[in-house]
Amino acid sequence: MEFPALNMAVSPEVEGVFDPASNTISYLVRDPGSDACAIIDSVLDIDYAAGRITYDSADRLIAMVEARGLRLEWIIETHVHADHLSAAPYIQQKLGGKIGVGARIVEVQDTFGKIFNEGTEFQRDGSQFDALFEEGDTYTIGGMTAFAIATPGHTPACMVHVIGDAAFAGDTLFMPDGGSARADFPGGDAAQLYDSIQKVLSLPDEMRLFICHDYAPGGRAIAWETTIGEQKADNIHVGGGKTRDEFVRFREERDAQLSMPKLIIPSLQVNMRAGQIPQDDEGVPMLKVPVNRL
Ligand SMILES: [Fe+2]
Numbered sequence: 001m002e003f004p005a006l007n008m009a010v011s012p013e014v015e016g017v018f019d020p021a022s023n024t025i026s027y028l029v030r031d032p033g034s035d036a037c038a039i040i041d042s043v044l045d046i047d048y049a050a051g052r053i054t055y056d057s058a059d060r061l062i063a064m065v066e067a068r069g070l071r072l073e074w075i076i077e078t079h080v081h082a083d084h085l086s087a088a089p090y091i092q093q094k095l096g097g098k099i100g101v102g103a104r105i106v107e108v109q110d111t112f113g114k115i116f117n118e119g120t121e122f123q124r125d126g127s128q129f130d131a132l133f134e135e136g137d138t139y140t141i142g143g144m145t146a147f148a149i150a151t152p153g154h155t156p157a158c159m160v161h162v163i164g165d166a167a168f169a170g171d172t173l174f175m176p177d178g179g180s181a182r183a184d185f186p187g188g189d190a191a192q193l194y195d196s197i198q199k200v201l202s203l204p205d206e207m208r209l210f211i212c213h214d215y216a217p218g219g220r221a222i223a224w225e226t227t228i229g230e231q232k233a234d235n236i237h238v239g240g241g242k243t244r245d246e247f248v249r250f251r252e253e254r255d256a257q258l259s260m261p262k263l264i265i266p267s268l269q270v271n272m273r274a275g276q277i278p279q280d281d282e283g284v285p286m287l288k289v290p291v292n293r294l
Pocket residue numbers: 079080081082083154171181
């Protein structure tokens with residue numbers, strides 16, 4: 001496909017921060033030509049058994065921005081994560097910046113608004129976010145022009161963000177030896193995921209690709225940076241020219257054996273609200289557990 005604003009001559013500085021509790025990598029992306037930066041896929045710490053939320057991971061990202069004297073322009077969510085809570089509003093409160101997510105968040109809010117039996121006070125129009133990206137939408141980080149590619153399949157609102165010669169995969173692709181993310185959550189679709197991955201693989205081979213989760217398959221060290229070319233050649237689920245049918249069959253069989261991520265219940269309730277903790281009728285922060293609905 002034709003990509004808007006593709007510019008391999010721009011090379012943002014990218015620092016990944018690994019969260020061992022959720023195997024998530026958060027990114028600080030800096031414009032080399034100014035003091036502007038963005039944060040992609042931040043993490044809030046939760047001890048779910050205790051109902052305790054803390055901010056060490058978010059504070060670490062905030063300290064990185066402050067230590068480098070940067071101005072935070074964007075807080076990007078590649079999708080509504082089901083395995084960790086977003087720290088976007090906490091970071092925004094401290095550093096400013098706009099929170100952006102894919103425009104199909106409204107479908108995710110509708111689906112999970114029903115599953116969690118949210119009342120009418122839960123808006124399903126994406127208004128909790130500052131920006132809703134459509135396919136091909138561009139935005140700037142200092143002097144850099146970024147754009148979003150719609151990559152439904154893992155979830156309807158998934159997007160891959162391209163900033164100069166760097167792309168941020170979200171859960172659309174893992175490292176080549178990790179393959180791809182599951183496509184069996186409500187609103188997920190393995191065939192759509194395959195098509196989305198093909199779109200991402202049509203980016204330039206030498207583009208850097210930063211992934212959102214790594215589980216260190218085979219006991220290797222945690223890794224998060226690869227390239228489009230490496231994915232095309234070696235990705236164990238889609239590389240080497242695997243067909244759509246092969247992928248869908250494999251993905252659906254694998255997904256049927258997976259259990260739910262241990263933080264899916266708190267993660268969805270928080271992340272579909274752009275990272276805000278839900279409150280009960282009296283304004284007390286409170287999470288629900290819907291019974292037999294996932
Ligand atoms: Fe995910």
